[in-house]
Amino acid sequence: MKVYSFLLGGIRYTDSTVPPRDSSVTAFLPGLSVIPLMQHVGSKANPVVAVGDRVTEGMLIGRGQGLGSANVHATVPGRVARTVSWKTAEGLINDALVIKLEGSFGKLGKREEVFPWQNLPPFELQRIIAEYGIVEMEGAGRPVADLFYSLRSASDPVTLVVRCVFDDPWLAANYVLLRERLEAVAEGSRIAARAGRMGRIILVFSQGEKELGNSLLERLAQADAPVSLVLTGSRYPQRNPRELELALKRYSRKEGIELGTILSLGPATLAAIHDAVRLKKPILDRYVAVGGSAIKNPQVMKVRIGTRIGDIFAECGGFVDKPRRIGSGSPLMGRAVVDLDEPVIKTSFAVFAFLPWQTGDASVSRCVSCGECRAVCPVGLDPEQLYKSVSGPERGNTRHSRTGECHGCGCCEVVCPSRLPLSTTIVRAALKGN
Numbered sequence: 001m002k003v004y005s006f007l008l009g010g011i012r013y014t015d016s017t018v019p020p021r022d023s024s025v026t027a028f029l030p031g032l033s034v035i036p037l038m039q040h041v042g043s044k045a046n047p048v049v050a051v052g053d054r055v056t057e058g059m060l061i062g063r064g065q066g067l068g069s070a071n072v073h074a075t076v077p078g079r080v081a082r083t084v085s086w087k088t089a090e091g092l093i094n095d096a097l098v099i100k101l102e103g104s105f106g107k108l109g110k111r112e113e114v115f116p117w118q119n120l121p122p123f124e125l126q127r128i129i130a131e132y133g134i135v136e137m138e139g140a141g142r143p144v145a146d147l148f149y150s151l152r153s154a155s156d157p158v159t160l161v162v163r164c165v166f167d168d169p170w171l172a173a174n175y176v177l178l179r180e181r182l183e184a185v186a187e188g189s190r191i192a193a194r195a196g197r198m199g200r201i202i203l204v205f206s207q208g209e210k211e212l213g214n215s216l217l218e219r220l221a222q223a224d225a226p227v228s229l230v231l232t233g234s235r236y237p238q239r240n241p242r243e244l245e246l247a248l249k250r251y252s253r254k255e256g257i258e259l260g261t262i263l264s265l266g267p268a269t270l271a272a273i274h275d276a277v278r279l280k281k282p283i284l285d286r287y288v289a290v291g292g293s294a295i296k297n298p299q300v301m302k303v304r305i306g307t308r309i310g311d312i313f314a315e316c317g318g319f320v321d322k323p324r325r326i327g328s329g330s331p332l333m334g335r336a337v338v339d340l341d342e343p344v345i346k347t348s349f350a351v352f353a354f355l356p357w358q359t360g361d362a363s364v365s366r367c368v369s370c371g372e373c374r375a376v377c378p379v380g381l382d383p384e385q386l387y388k389s390v391s392g393p394e395r396g397n398t399r400h401s402r403t404g405e406c407h408g409c410g411c412c413e414v415v416c417p418s419r420l421p422l423s424t425t426i427v428r429a430a431l432k433g434n
C-alpha cells in the first residue's frame with residue numbers, strides 16, 4: 001500500500017519519557033473540580049450557576065455565546081464552592097467554577113442508555129453536538145459546531161478526514177483511546193459525516209498503525225458514505241493541517257479522487273461526538289498522557305475534566321526531582337503550565353514535567369551556522385535568518401521577513417545544537433506582526 005507524505009524537512013520525533021501506549025488507568029475523582037469557562041478558542045461561556053448552587057454530573061453550568069464559543073458542563077455532582085481566576089502563560093485571564101464533590105453520580109457506574117440517531121437530520125445532529133459543548137480535543141479546541149457551520153458555504157464534495165497520524169509520541173493518549181474505544185470512534189465518524197453532509201470518509205493513519213486503520217475500516221463498512229484508508233509517513237509534523245493536506249493532495253492525484261473541502265477530526269473528538277449524540281453525554285473526562293523525565297511513573301490516564309494537574313502528577317508517583325518545565329499538550333507546540341492548580345481541560349491530551357536536562361534551554365549559545373534548522377523546516381524557511389531578523393543586533397534588518405509563514409512546528413528548535421529558542425521567537429514575532 002502506497003504511503004503519502006509531505007516532501008520537505010520534518011523530523012523523526014522520539015521521546016523516551018512519554019508513557020507506554022499499552023493501556024490506561026482511571027484517575028481518582030477530584031474532591032474539588034476546577035471547571036474553566038474557557039476550554040476552547042473564542043469567547044468564554046457565561047456561567048448559569050452561582051456559588052452555593054447544587055449541580056449534577058453533566059449539568060450545563062456555562063452557556064456558550066453562539067458561534068466562537070462552547071457550552072461547559074459540570075463533570076461531577078456537588079455544590080459550586082467558589083469562583084477562581086488566574087492568568088495563563090499567554091497572559092489571558094481564565095475564570096472557573098470550583099465544584100465540591102457531593103451527592104451521587106447520575107452517569108458514572110450506571111448502565112448507559114443509548115439513543116438512536118440514524119433518522120435524525122444533519123441540523124439536529126449539529127444542535128446536539130453544540131448543546132453538549134463538543135470541541136476539538138487537541139490543538140486550540142475549536143467548537144465542532146462551528147466547524148460544521150463553516151461547511152455550509154463549501155461547494156461539493158466535502159470529505160471527513162479521520163486523523164490518526166501519530167507523528168508525535170506525546171499523542172500516546174489518542175492511541176490508547178483509539179484502541180480502547182474503536183467502536184465509538186467508528187460511530188462518531190459516521191455521525192460526523194452525516195452532521196456535516198460529507199460525501200466521503202478518509203481514514204488517515206500513519207503507516208505504523210496500518211492494522212488499527214484496517215480495524216476501523218472494517219467497522220465503517222456500513223457507513224452511508226464511501227470510506228477508504230490512506231497511509232501517511234510518521235515524520236513530524238505530518239499531522240499539521242498543511243502537511244496533512246500536502247499528503248492528501250498526492251493521494252487524490254494518484255487515485256483520481258476529488259476530496260474537495262476537508263474537515264479533519266481526531267479520534268478523541270470523534271469519540272466525544274459519539275458520546276454526545278449516542279449517549280447524550282458532554283465531555284466529562286478524557287485520556288491524558290502524563291509523563292516527562294520529572295515524573296516517577298508516566299502513564300496514560302482517564303481523567304475527569306477539572307482535575308488539578310498537580311493531583312495527576314501525584315497519582316503518577318510525583319516528581320523524581322524539581323522540574324524545570326511543566327506544560328500541557330506536546331512539548332513541541334504545547335503551552336506552559338504556570339500553576340499546578342490549573343486543571344485538565346477538554347484539550348489537555350498530554351501533561352508533562354521535565355527535568356533541566358530535558359528542557360533544552362539550559363545553555364543557550366551562539367548560532368554555529370550548521371544549517372540543521374534549514375534542513376528540517378517543512379515550509380522551506382531559513383529559521384536561522386528569521387531568528388536573527390527578529391532578535392539580537394540584526395533585528396529589523398530583514399526587509400522581506402517570512403515569519404508569517406512559520407506554523408510553529410518546532411522542528412528547527414529541536415535540532416538546533418546551540419539550543420536557540422528558534423520557533424518560540426519566530427512565532428512570537430509573527431504574532432506581533434514583525
Ligand code: SF4
Pocket residue numbers: 376377378379380381382383405406407408409410411412413422423426
Ligand atoms: S517552527 Fe517555523 S521556522 Fe521552524 S521548522 Fe517549523 S515552520 Fe520552519
Ligand code: SF4
Pocket residue numbers: 366367368369370371372373374383384415416417418419420422
Ligand atoms: S540549527 Fe541553530 S546553530 Fe545551526 S544554523 Fe540553525 S540556528 Fe544556527
